[in-house]
Amino acid sequence: MSSLNDVAGPQQRQFNPYTENGGTILAIAGTDFSVIAGDTRQSEGYNIQTRYAPKVFRLTDRAVLAVNGFAADGNMFVKKVKQRLEWYRHAHAKDMPLHAIARLIQTMLYARRFFPYYVYNILGGIEDDGSGAVYSFDPVGSYERETCRAAGAAQSLVQPFLDNQIYFKNQQPAPGTSFPAHLPLPIVLKLVIDSFTGATERHIEVGDGLEMYVVLAKGRDLSGLEGIVGLQELSTKSDGERIFVIRRELKKD
């Protein structure tokens, strides 16, 4: 027996219930659509656990939730939100409105105030009035409706780029004109792809694949989505809001 143990202080052990699984998510709202995106790499430290672990989930025909942070918590949280939405459907025979989902997520997160889900949430979709909306949350439920938001490992890389390109920060409109409050869908998709290729280039935890969910308001045509390769529809009805997913490869190094 080592005598060192006798002089050393009390031995302490600790279990850390959290880990950080990298990746980045992003959502942008348009006038009558919303784009919610995330990369598909899941890592722990320098290890890549998988190159395809979705972080973006369809909740209803008009709501998409992106979760980022501790993947186990994220998956569990999405499962619980989906369960609550199903109960709502059974009770009310309709899908929960987006703003109500946002408030639900707040309550669910705050309910775990002292053992939080270690997850940053971004909820995107279509509001009752047909407008595109993005809600962003912190791990304990503080939330806000915004036009665009990035979260996760590359938040610091992507958010200032979005400030510049979506909010036109530090830019001056040409005399007699003003900047649009919302951008058209093709431009938004281009910006999302640029954001993720940029983040992939400079952040080791971002890459492998990109999933972009597009939610279109009720009655909106598919303009802006025509000619997009690999476009897949996920909606259950064709007369309500419609959801599509676009998948792209990202660099794998």
Add this chain to the structure above:
Amino acid sequence: MSIMEYNGGSVIAMVGKGCVAIGSDLRLGNQALTVATNFEKVFPVTDRIYLGMSGLATDVVTLREQFRFRVNMYTIKEERDIEPEAFAHLVSSTLYERRFGPYFIEPVMAGLWKTQKGEHKPYIAAADLIGCLNFAKDFVVAGTASEKLFGVAEGLWEPDLEPEDLFETISQTLLNGVDRDAFSGWGAIIHVITPDKVITRTLKGRMD
């Protein structure tokens, strides 16, 4: 808190078509307290080389003086201006001299070098605080907003920008980058180095 973040501040350099640009923010702070809003971190070395430094402000000034002295000695001995590549290695060795008690700065260099045919080719480089050089083909960044600058620059920069377009690109990158950093900002200064002149402009920025 890290020594590198004690005073705050950020620097960036970019390559253009036959030109380079370099710029910094203007804040000098003591942790969260802003002390001055006119603290430039980019200095001329020759007519065609500029050096930017982010990090501990006292070392920024000390090394500016040190490099001025060493470049002057080089100019006298060689009877010619120093070229960017030689200067980058001068910076590197000056920092490595203090390998085990470093100056707490990260240098960023931008310059034009003359080819045998007499053309001017862009050159940019950065280094860590002990002088490990990083020659980049596109852009280099340093300072408390470096992550943000990487993100914006990766999105905005493209090859072969003309001087005025390069100025706009570096300005937008710097301003939007530092606006998401509490330790950098309060305006910026940009130098665009072209073969026949240097365009210097001071930019206004958010004051929070």
Add this chain to the structure above:
Amino acid sequence: MECSFALTGKDYVIVAADTTAARSIVKMKGDEDKIKTLGPHLLMAYSGEPGDTVQFAEYVERNIRLYQIRNLYPLRPASAASWIRRSLADSLRSRSPYSVNLLLGGYDTAAQTPSLYWIDYLGTIATVPFACHGYGSYFALSLLDRYHNPEGSLEEGLETLKRCIDEVAKRLVVSPGKYKVKVVDKDGIREIEL
């Protein structure tokens, strides 16, 4: 706690420093002059580690004086500031660094401009329109942001200084009682009773 302020105006610099000399919780002295006259047009307020302050201030004072004796003209403020900063920067990486913070106010008689330098113990230097050291800065800097006028008359400058001193007296728990105020302009240096 130690507080020093300085501000520039039209063709002058005001430098003010509290007059308490304290050791731990004990006030040893209430009329200490912590602003050195380094030349005919140069003032230096110093604060920091007791012992280091006076030692370093006298070292600076004598070297600046030596320059004047050797060259028959004094160092201009910018050069003096540069030399003092370098002394602190070199000291920082020595075996026993000085812990001294300075406000250097001067009037450049050749360029006919007032100048003020904020220097801390690390050797950080900033050319500023107004400056503070010590806990006073947390109260005074915002006031100076609001009220400082670089083109203001001496009366206006003193009025602004008084605002700062009064605010510190009102809000800082361990505020100093009295201040010494000195002004440097084209006519040289003089002390002012507030």
